[in-house]
Amino acid sequence: xxxxxxxxxxxxxxxxxxxxxxxxxxxxxxxxxxxxxxxxxxxxxxxxxxxxxxxxxxxxxxxxxxxxxxxxxxxxxxxxxxxxxxxxxxxxxxxxxxxxxxxxxxxxxxxxxxxxxxxxxxxxxxxxxxxxxxxxxxxxxxxxxxxxxxxxxxxxxxxxxxxxxxxxxxxxxxxxxxxxxxxxxxxxxxxxxxxxxxxxxxxxxxxxxxxxxxxxxxxxxxxxxxxxxxxxxxxxxxxxxxxxxxxxxxxxxxxxxxxxxxxxxxxxxxxxxxxxxxxxxxxxxxxxxxxxxxxxxxxxxxxxxxxxxxxxxxxxxxxxxxxxxxxxxxxxxxxxxxxxxxxxxxxxxxxxxxxxxxxxxxxxxxxxxxxxxxxxxxxxxxxxxxxxxxxxxxxxxxxxxxxxxxxxxxxxxxxxxxxxxxxxxxxxxxxx
Numbered sequence: 001x002x003x004x005x006x007x008x009x010x011x012x013x014x015x016x017x018x019x020x021x022x023x024x025x026x027x028x029x030x031x032x033x034x035x036x037x038x039x040x041x042x043x044x045x046x047x048x049x050x051x052x053x054x055x056x057x058x059x060x061x062x063x064x065x066x067x068x069x070x071x072x073x074x075x076x077x078x079x080x081x082x083x084x085x086x087x088x089x090x091x092x093x094x095x096x097x098x099x100x101x102x103x104x105x106x107x108x109x110x111x112x113x114x115x116x117x118x119x120x121x122x123x124x125x126x127x128x129x130x131x132x133x134x135x136x137x138x139x140x141x142x143x144x145x146x147x148x149x150x151x152x153x154x155x156x157x158x159x160x161x162x163x164x165x166x167x168x169x170x171x172x173x174x175x176x177x178x179x180x181x182x183x184x185x186x187x188x189x190x191x192x193x194x195x196x197x198x199x200x201x202x203x204x205x206x207x208x209x210x211x212x213x214x215x216x217x218x219x220x221x222x223x224x225x226x227x228x229x230x231x232x233x234x235x236x237x238x239x240x241x242x243x244x245x246x247x248x249x250x251x252x253x254x255x256x257x258x259x260x261x262x263x264x265x266x267x268x269x270x271x272x273x274x275x276x277x278x279x280x281x282x283x284x285x286x287x288x289x290x291x292x293x294x295x296x297x298x299x300x301x302x303x304x305x306x307x308x309x310x311x312x313x314x315x316x317x318x319x320x321x322x323x324x325x326x327x328x329x330x331x332x333x334x335x336x337x338x339x340x341x342x343x344x345x346x347x348x349x350x351x352x353x354x355x356x357x358x359x360x361x362x363x364x365x366x367x368x369x370x371x372x373x374x375x376x377x378x379x380x381x382x383x384x385x386x387x388x389x390x391x392x393x394x395x396x397x398x399x400x401x402x403x404x405x406x407x408x409x410x411x412x413x414x415x416x417x418x419x420x421x422x423x424x425x426x427x428x429x430x431x432x
Contacts, residue, residue, distance in 0.1 A: 015252060021146040022244040024153035025202050026263070030218040030240030031160050032198040034233045035191055037219035038171050042212070043098070044083065047105040049199045049211035051082025053112025056203075057119060068148040068204075075200035082108050083192055109208070141204060149201050156194055156201070160233075167191060168229055205244065206260035213264040214240065221271040224278025243267040297400050298331075298339040300369045303348060305329045306358050307366030307427075316363045319355040367427045368407075373399040374420035374427075375410045381421045382414065388421035 036045055052075040059074025060066060082104050089100035141149075160167065166187050169177035178184045199211050206214045222235035247263030276283050305328050310316030322336060331339070340356055343349040348362035358366060373395045380391040402410070417426055 017146045024150045026240035026244035027237045028153035028156040030236040033215035034219040045215040046212035050105045051108035052079040057115035068145045079196040217267040221274040224274040224281045303366035319357040
């Protein structure tokens, strides 16, 4: 706890600068990576991050200094060259995109490792720490590094905010974006530039090998919590910042622990948590949704069965034995009891012993489901030209998801029919 308080108070100037840089670098990667993730170009980040290594080495060999501006310029140059090679190989050869990615990644990274070995064997005193770009070492950053990388991070975030509308349209509907006058190719080029810059900036924190995780993982985790792009970008940035801060704290507390791998580890844990508990796409949410839908279908099937029995003797609220319901519709006893409990809570049925009757609300709900079922059967026979003996199962499947708006549209298109293909009446409100 003492280390935590010291870390949060930011009394140490080195911690203050490193934390600021990691926060900005992580945020920019999370923001830019969202568009890379949504455009299904996740592996591009991995290829570019590996293609950046020779650029860093060449920049150092030419400038003979680890000045962050020169290193960033070299990283951007070879990163962009790697991206260009991927597009050219895909467009001009018969190789598929995955093969082009693997080819560029291995060739550029192999060349980068070769250059790094040459530099390390050259005896140049200034090369100390250059190998940290492989796995990242945020703690090794000095104030000059922080200023350069932090400034570029703020620029990247600002550009995304400024072109947010254009980026959104290009990501989700490229053709429509072109029809309304957005320069699609230029915007795609700008997104690619931002991606390369985000990777070039982030490698100082997590390194070449793990940079793809910092670019893609926050967006992947955020996708499980929201369907709104703005919130997704915000959550992606928050996840990346949190992971960056945790990785920096662990590295501060345990100096021998590298920052980059811990940032990626925290991001991985956040992603696992999101996959399990995400509000929109998480496994638990999906299970809850499936269970809710199953309960809805079970309840509506029971109501429809009771309504059909009411049609036979024109007594919709008469008590019916459980056995009669099961003879009419094959519902296991356990499911029937479970469904009746749910319907009772909604005041749609009343249960006495082993008999059940519809309430007025239950009659209305049973009528609604029955009407939708028969309207859909009419639609399938009239507009889809299906035989009347082939439409029942399709109607059984669709009746539970038709909205009131679609129900009204069906009535209008079918001109309010009175009977379905099986000569059963279509029950409109007030007909019971």
